Amino acid sequence: MNTKRHELTKASLAIAALALLALPATAQQPAKLRGFPNGVPPVKARKPPAPPTGATPKTPEGKTDFSGVWVLQGSTTISAEPSYQPWAQKLYEQRKAAKGKGDPESFCLPDGAVRVTALPYKFVQGPKMIVVLSEGNTHSFRRFFLDGRKPDPQLDLDPNMYTGVSIGHWDGDALVVDTVGFNDKTWLDPSGKPHSDAMKLTERYTRPDLGHLNVDITVDDEKALTKPFTFKRVFALAPGWDLQEYVCQAILDGVEAP
C-alpha cells in the first residue's frame, strides 16, 4: 500500500506538473529560498512558571505519562563536541565561521529531530502513539509510534525526511525512541553541527518527577562521525501553559508581526 501510494503520489504530481506547467528540467532544482538574513527574529519570551513538584504521573496502562507542555532548560546548543570525519568537520568549521548564515531555520525550514528551540513543546500521549507538537520553528510535529511497527514500510514511502521515522518502545519507566530515515539538510544545533542521511538517533525519555523530563540522546552517523556522541537535555513542565500559534513564514512574509 505504501509503495503504491508513493508511486501514485509521485506519478500524479509528475503528470500534473507536466500537463499544467510544462516544467523545464531546471525548475526541479530548489529555487533560491528567501530567508531572514540575520536568523529568525526572537519571539517575545514568555517566562514559564516554576515546574511543579510531585510524583511521576502514569497512564491507565501503567506507563510513564509524558503528557504536558515542556520548556527546555539550558542552551539549545549541544554541549558535546562530536568527533567528525574530515569532510563533516570542514563543513562544521565553515558554518561556524559563517556565524549562522545559511541556517535552515532562518528559511523557515524544519529543525528536524535533534535540534530544539527555546519555545515550548507539547507531548500528547496515547497507548499506541505519542505526538510531540512544536510551537516554534515550523510549528509542526513528531510522532513516536508505539504500536510495534517496523520502520521499513515507511522508509520505502519517504526515505529522506527532516524528522525521520520514530519508533518507540518501553524500557521499564523509560521510553526509548529510535529514529532513522533522515535527510542531511538539518543542523543539529544553532552552531551548525552537520549530519548525513545515515544518522541514527536514539532518545531515552524519562520523567523522574512531575515537573521534569530528561532526554538522553545518542547520535550515531557512520558517514559523518568517527564515533557516536551523547548528550542530555532537561525540560521543565510549564503548568497552565499551552502552545501558541507561531507561523515562521508569516513573519518572514510580513503578514504577521514576530
Added chain:
Amino acid sequence: MKKWLISAAATGALSLTLAALAAPQSTPAPQNAGAPPAAAGGRGRGRGAPRRGPGGPVPLLSDGHPDFSGIWNGQQTVQGNDVTSTGPGASPTTGVPPMLPWAVKVQADRAKNQFADDFEARCLPGGPPRVPPYHIELFSTPKLVLMLFEGNTHMYRQFFVDGSDHPKNLKPTFYGDSRAHWEGDQLVVDTIGFNDISWIDGQGHPHSKQMHLVEKFRRPDFGNLQIEVDIDDPGTYQGHWHMNRVTTIEQGMEITEYVCNENNQDPGHLDHANNDGKHP
C-alpha cells in the same frame, strides 16, 4: 515564460490550481474548461465521486467516546461535495451566501488575478475551514483531539475536549482556538479567534476576524467520517454557510512529511506584494 516560476511552486501552487478546478464556480475560474463533472467532487490525489470506506465497529476511547484516530483521505474533505447556504439572495447553485460589498470586491479582485495571491501557494496556512487536498491524521485522546496535516503547512490543530471555554482576548491566528464537546456520538468543535488572512476556499472567498466555525465530526462506522461544517461570519456574509464533508479511512498508510517551504518558488511574488516592484 516566467509564469512557470509561480506555478511551479510545487504542491502549494498545484493544490491551488486543483482547488480552483474543484471549487464551486461562483466566478470564472481558470483552467476549468472541459473538466469532467466528477472533478467537482474532489481534488488532490485523484478525483472522483466520494467512495465508501470499509464498515465495521467504531473504535472507542477509554471513556467510551468514538475514537477518530487514523489517517483520513484528504481528497473528499472538500467543500464542493455538498454546500448550501441561507440568507437573502443565497445562490442555490454555488452554495455561497450573499457577501457584503467589500467581500464581493475582494473576491472579484482575487478571481480577476487568477487567484495568484493565494497565501496557501506561499506556504502559509490555508485554513480552516479550507482544507488541504492531502491526507490528515486525527489523533484522539479523551481530553484532546489533534488534527495533523500532511499538506499545506504540515502543522496541526488542537481540539480541547476538557470542558474549557475559549480564552478571553484571543490573539487572532490562522487556526483559531477550538473547544469541543460531545453531543451523543458527535464531536462538536467550536472555533473562533481567526485572523482574516486565509481564504475560505480556492475561489478566494474571504472571511473576517468575526468568523465562527462549527465542525461536527461523526464516525458512523469504521471506515467513514462525516464532517458538517457551519460558518457564520457577519463581517463578510449576510447568510449562513453549511458544508457537508466526507472522508474515508486510509489503512496501512502514514501521512508523509510535506515541507512546502522547501520549494517555495513564490518569494518574488511576495516581493511584489511588499512593493519592491519586481514581479516574476
